[in-house]
Amino acid sequence: MNTYSRTNLSLLGGWWLSLDRWNIAALIALAAVGAVLGMAASPPVAEHLGKDTFYFAQRHIIFLPIALAGLLAVSALKPQGVRILALAVFAGALGFMALTLVTGAEIKGATRWVSIAGFSLQPSEFVKPSFAVLSAWLFARWRLGDNFTGYALAIGLYVLVVLLLLAQPDVGMTILVSIIWGTQFFLAGLPMLLVIAIGVLFLAGGVFAYFQFAHVQARIDMFLDPSGEEAYQVARSLEAFRGGGIFGVGPGEGHVKEVLPDAHADFIFAVAGEEFGLLMTLMVVALFAFIVLRGFIRVFRDQDLFTQLAVAGLLVQFGLQAIINMASTLNLMPTKGMTLPFISYGGSSMFALALGMGMVLALTRDSRVPGRPR
Amino acid sequence: MRIDHFNHPHNPAPEPAPRAGSDDRAPMSPELAGPVQLQGVQAQALNTSRNRLIVTGALLALAFTVIAGRLVELALSQDARPKFAARISETPKPPKVRANIADRNGILLATSLPTAALYANPNHVLDARLAAKRLHKVLPELDEAALAKKLSGKSTFVWLHRNLTPDRQFKVNALGVPGLYFQGMERRVYPHGALAAHVLGVTDIDGNGLSGVEKQFDGQLTGGDSAFGLSLDIRVQAMFRDALLRQQNRFSAIGAVGVLMDVSNGEVVALVSLPDFDPNNPVSAAGDAGFNRATKGVYEMGSTFKLFTAAMALDSGVSKITSRFDATKPIRIHGFTISDYHAEKRWLTVTEILVHSSNIGAAKMAMKVGTARQKNYLRSFGLTRAAGIELPEVGTPLTPDRWRDINTMTIAYGHGIAVSPLQLTAAVAALVNGGYRVRPTIIKGAAPQSGDRVLKAGTSEKMRRLMRMVVTQGTGRKADAEGFLLGGKTGTADKPGRRGYSGRRVISSFVAVFPFDAPRYAILALFDEPKGLKETFGYATGGWVAAPVVKAVVQRLSPLLGLRPRAKAVAVSGAGRGKKRRAAN
Numbered sequence: 001m002n003t004y005s006r007t008n009l010s011l012l013g014g015w016w017l018s019l020d021r022w023n024i025a026a027l028i029a030l031a032a033v034g035a036v037l038g039m040a041a042s043p044p045v046a047e048h049l050g051k052d053t054f055y056f057a058q059r060h061i062i063f064l065p066i067a068l069a070g071l072l073a074v075s076a077l078k079p080q081g082v083r084i085l086a087l088a089v090f091a092g093a094l095g096f097m098a099l100t101l102v103t104g105a106e107i108k109g110a111t112r113w114v115s116i117a118g119f120s121l122q123p124s125e126f127v128k129p130s131f132a133v134l135s136a137w138l139f140a141r142w143r144l145g146d147n148f149t150g151y152a153l154a155i156g157l158y159v160l161v162v163l164l165l166l167a168q169p170d171v172g173m174t175i176l177v178s179i180i181w182g183t184q185f186f187l188a189g190l191p192m193l194l195v196i197a198i199g200v201l202f203l204a205g206g207v208f209a210y211f212q213f214a215h216v217q218a219r220i221d222m223f224l225d226p227s228g229e230e231a232y233q234v235a236r237s238l239e240a241f242r243g244g245g246i247f248g249v250g251p252g253e254g255h256v257k258e259v260l261p262d263a264h265a266d267f268i269f270a271v272a273g274e275e276f277g278l279l280m281t282l283m284v285v286a287l288f289a290f291i292v293l294r295g296f297i298r299v300f301r302d303q304d305l306f307t308q309l310a311v312a313g314l315l316v317q318f319g320l321q322a323i324i325n326m327a328s329t330l331n332l333m334p335t336k337g338m339t340l341p342f343i344s345y346g347g348s349s350m351f352a353l354a355l356g357m358g359m360v361l362a363l364t365r366d367s368r369v370p371g372r373p374r
Numbered sequence: 375m376r377i378d379h380f381n382h383p384h385n386p387a388p389e390p391a392p393r394a395g396s397d398d399r400a401p402m403s404p405e406l407a408g409p410v411q412l413q414g415v416q417a418q419a420l421n422t423s424r425n426r427l428i429v430t431g432a433l434l435a436l437a438f439t440v441i442a443g444r445l446v447e448l449a450l451s452q453d454a455r456p457k458f459a460a461r462i463s464e465t466p467k468p469p470k471v472r473a474n475i476a477d478r479n480g481i482l483l484a485t486s487l488p489t490a491a492l493y494a495n496p497n498h499v500l501d502a503r504l505a506a507k508r509l510h511k512v513l514p515e516l517d518e519a520a521l522a523k524k525l526s527g528k529s530t531f532v533w534l535h536r537n538l539t540p541d542r543q544f545k546v547n548a549l550g551v552p553g554l555y556f557q558g559m560e561r562r563v564y565p566h567g568a569l570a571a572h573v574l575g576v577t578d579i580d581g582n583g584l585s586g587v588e589k590q591f592d593g594q595l596t597g598g599d600s601a602f603g604l605s606l607d608i609r610v611q612a613m614f615r616d617a618l619l620r621q622q623n624r625f626s627a628i629g630a631v632g633v634l635m636d637v638s639n640g641e642v643v644a645l646v647s648l649p650d651f652d653p654n655n656p657v658s659a660a661g662d663a664g665f666n667r668a669t670k671g672v673y674e675m676g677s678t679f680k681l682f683t684a685a686m687a688l689d690s691g692v693s694k695i696t697s698r699f700d701a702t703k704p705i706r707i708h709g710f711t712i713s714d715y716h717a718e719k720r721w722l723t724v725t726e727i728l729v730h731s732s733n734i735g736a737a738k739m740a741m742k743v744g745t746a747r748q749k750n751y752l753r754s755f756g757l758t759r760a761a762g763i764e765l766p767e768v769g770t771p772l773t774p775d776r777w778r779d780i781n782t783m784t785i786a787y788g789h790g791i792a793v794s795p796l797q798l799t800a801a802v803a804a805l806v807n808g809g810y811r812v813r814p815t816i817i818k819g820a821a822p823q824s825g826d827r828v829l830k831a832g833t834s835e836k837m838r839r840l841m842r843m844v845v846t847q848g849t850g851r852k853a854d855a856e857g858f859l860l861g862g863k864t865g866t867a868d869k870p871g872r873r874g875y876s877g878r879r880v881i882s883s884f885v886a887v888f889p890f891d892a893p894r895y896a897i898l899a900l901f902d903e904p905k906g907l908k909e910t911f912g913y914a915t916g917g918w919v920a921a922p923v924v925k926a927v928v929q930r931l932s933p934l935l936g937l938r939p940r941a942k943a944v945a946v947s948g949a950g951r952g953k954k955r956r957a958a959n
Contacts, residue, residue, distance in 0.1 A: 047500055187430065189426075228572045240447035241445065246449055258592060278450075281449075289434075292438075293431060297431075299427070308424075319437075323438065323441065326441045330441065330444045332441070
């Protein structure tokens with residue numbers, strides 16, 4: 001039985017009123033910043049790759065409204081719908097990830113992409129939000145339910161996801177998923193002793209990755225002892241921030257985008273710093289902080305453990321991705337190929353983030369507003 | 375009961391939403407019919423979750439704060455390092471300055487001009503074909519297709535041009551093609567071209583000395599600021615080279631050597647080795663052209679060695695200038711025959727042995743001196759060890775492994791020992807300068823000579839007169855430049871071939887000092903494999919080939935050296951009676 005219909009204007013109005021509209025405004029602002037920066041940063045990259053000057057900028061601007069529409073559509077779901085959607089997406093993404101291992105094209109030393117109807121899709125991006133929701137549900141069931149094996153299931157699911165990610169290999173995504181999952185476990189009331197144990201385990205995993213994967217090792221070595229190509233990129237990135245100063249050198253006037261191969265994706269924040277200056281970069285940081293912390297405050301008041309865990313997981317994913325990207329370009333940590341949410345170019349990443357933030361909006365809708373689906 | 379949580383998500387707490395720390399009233403909710411125990415679990419779980427949410431949120435807030443702080447720090451930092459954009463357009467200074475080389479009068483022989491090398495980072499080049507087209511317009515010598523290929527490559531560095539003048543650099547820069555960069559360079563320039571090529575040597579493209587003075591004094595030249603002064607006089611060098619080159623061509627010789635040396639201090643005023651090369655184009659130094667015959671080549675010198683034989687015979691006292699030696703018939707020893715070209719078939723005085731260049735007489739003289747003394751004298755003249763000149767290209771003399779009588783005899787007339795033309799000149803200088811050892815040098819005002827005496831002063835004086843007589847009466851008559859009082863000795867040596875000595879391939883030379891009564895300079899002209907001409911009656915001897923060159927050179931360069939021709943030549947009377955009439959100057 002469908003109790004909620006888009007034809008019902010009062011219900012639609014109710015949905016809109018129940019949404020966290022400040023959050024939506026912040027997300028749209030981020031997307032706008034991303035569109036502007038994409039225009040500035042991507043042409044040299046596109047030309048270098050032998051594509052049209054505005055190849056990436058065009059695609060980015062086409063993807064954006066689709067992603068925003070998807071985000072709003074997802075925000076209309078009830079928690080039940082969110083869980084079902086998460087389950088479906090998770091199952092699909094996991095299936096495709098298994099497929100990439102067999103048929104995936106290798107790009108930059110890893111097989112992460114599948115081609116669907118002409119689009120290259122990175123299924124692992126969709127694992128992040130859907131896995132966050134599913135594990136939130138399992139943790140909540142374990143915490144509140146009696147005799148339910150959510151705890152064991154959550155661990156089993158986590159192991160499965162991590163194994164698939166490492167097989168690609170995608171160490172960055174593995175770390176991110178691990179932190180989200182760990183945070184949720186932590187919030188769900190993991191005993192302090194185990195918190196420490198898992199912390200140690202993560203540390204050991206990191207050390208293992210350092211010795212097991214050459215590129216991980218290279219990046220960390222580079223961070224500890226800067227020299228070589230990647231250090232070159234970080235050095236150029238830092239110069240861009242310095243060169244931009246407070247007001248920036250002006251749109252399109254920057255040079256760092258001509259030098260960095262990933263200026264439209266991993267290093268877009270440096271382009272922002274050079275061309276638009278401190279004012280723009282601080283605004284971007286403020287927008288991310290606003291979205292994440294506002295989400296935390298909203299969910300803090302919520303009475304439902306599942307909602308708390310799911311929203312916290314999704315926001316940690318969103319915020320951490322931004323933090324890692326910005327910290328990398330600022331040389332605060334080893335470079336990790338991670339997109340800046342809603343700003344970097346990248347279709348899979350954008351749609352997956354839209355899905356995640358749509359779920360956040362759906363779960364943080366205000367119950368006091370009439371029309372909240374019950 | 376809680377199982378249906380999945381199906382019926384609900385808000386277990388009544389409104390208004392509780393604030394932090396007020397969770398424990400949740401069990402009071404009327405709509406929850408579940409056991410109190412479960413209410414407790416829910417409350418406890420939410421309590422834990424909220425506390426830990428604060429921790430998580432605080433950590434994230436902290437991370438954002440750190441990032442914001444870092445952004446402020448970077449944006450406000452006054453970095454001393456130039457910005458990347460600024461570095462692109464900056465023209466770096468030349469990495470090092472190589473000192474000039476000048477001749478003894480301060481004339482520039484080698485200098486370094488700043489140039490720019492052009493390179494590209496193909497990754498920064500936006501449109502390789504357009505860039506190639508525009509570059510080709512400014513630098514037509516670069517092939518457009520090859521440029522396009524280089525500029526579209528995958529590497530991050532590719533040289534395009536190693537030497538751009540400032541004007542051309544400006545033009546390339548004005549193209550505004552991104553991805554092109556300049557590196558400050560130096561180009562070594564030799565204004566006199568091939569004139570002193572073998573002395574100066576060459577440098578590689580990075581300014582490292584490869585040969586000659588450039589290599590020998592690489593360390594001093596690198597980063598030096600004052601000019602490096604050589605003992606060469608480039609005017610003398612030019613005249614000498616010119617005369618040698620003409621004679622070399624005339625007699626179809628494969629090479630020629632000219633040395634002019636100050637007999638008092640060993641300074642080399644001219645040093646020519648032909649064929650030579652243009653050091654501005656170091657590639658031309660490959661092969662025979664790059665071989666310094668004057669210092670690196672060692673040759674059996676032939677009759678010029680009779681001077682040393684006579685000197686040691688006179689100096690050691692085994693013979694006087696009037697002593698006679700039997701040259702009636704060839705010497706046969708160990709299956710060899712030593713005979714004379716211009717056989718007199720009589721007993722000859724020391725003077726006559728030199729004037730007529732008698733091999734037999736020289737051999738007999740040497741036997742009288744003895745092997746041990748001959749070795750000692752040759753060593754003191756500096757003929758048995760490599761010359762000590764400041765050049766990397768120095769040849770080591772070839773001396774007999776076992777010095778037997780036959781060796782002593784052949785060495786007496788310049789066979790069985792091979793020395794470099796420079797060594798020979800320095801040794802002759804020692805014969806005539808009063809008897810002091812001469813260490814050749816290419817540096818003006820080099821370290822003082824050791825002053826070691828190798829001959830008695832009287833012997834030196836006798837040698838000067840003997841040499842003068844060779845020019846006035848003997849084989850060196852073609853060198854008698856009137857008024858300049860030359861004394862010298864011819865030499866014509868068969869070159870050793872694959873199967874012994876061949877009569878046709880010879881080293882013809884003439885070594886001289888002037889003016890003979892108060893010697894200032896020693897001069898040597900040497901030709902490698904000259905071919906006889908009709909007008910020389912088929913002769914290609916030192917007297918026919920080398921002596922005229924020495925005459926011409928001395929006549930032309932004496933004014934430059936501050937020597938005036940004297941009104942009348944000084945006649946030297948017959949063999950050593952000390953009766954010499956000197957014309958009043």
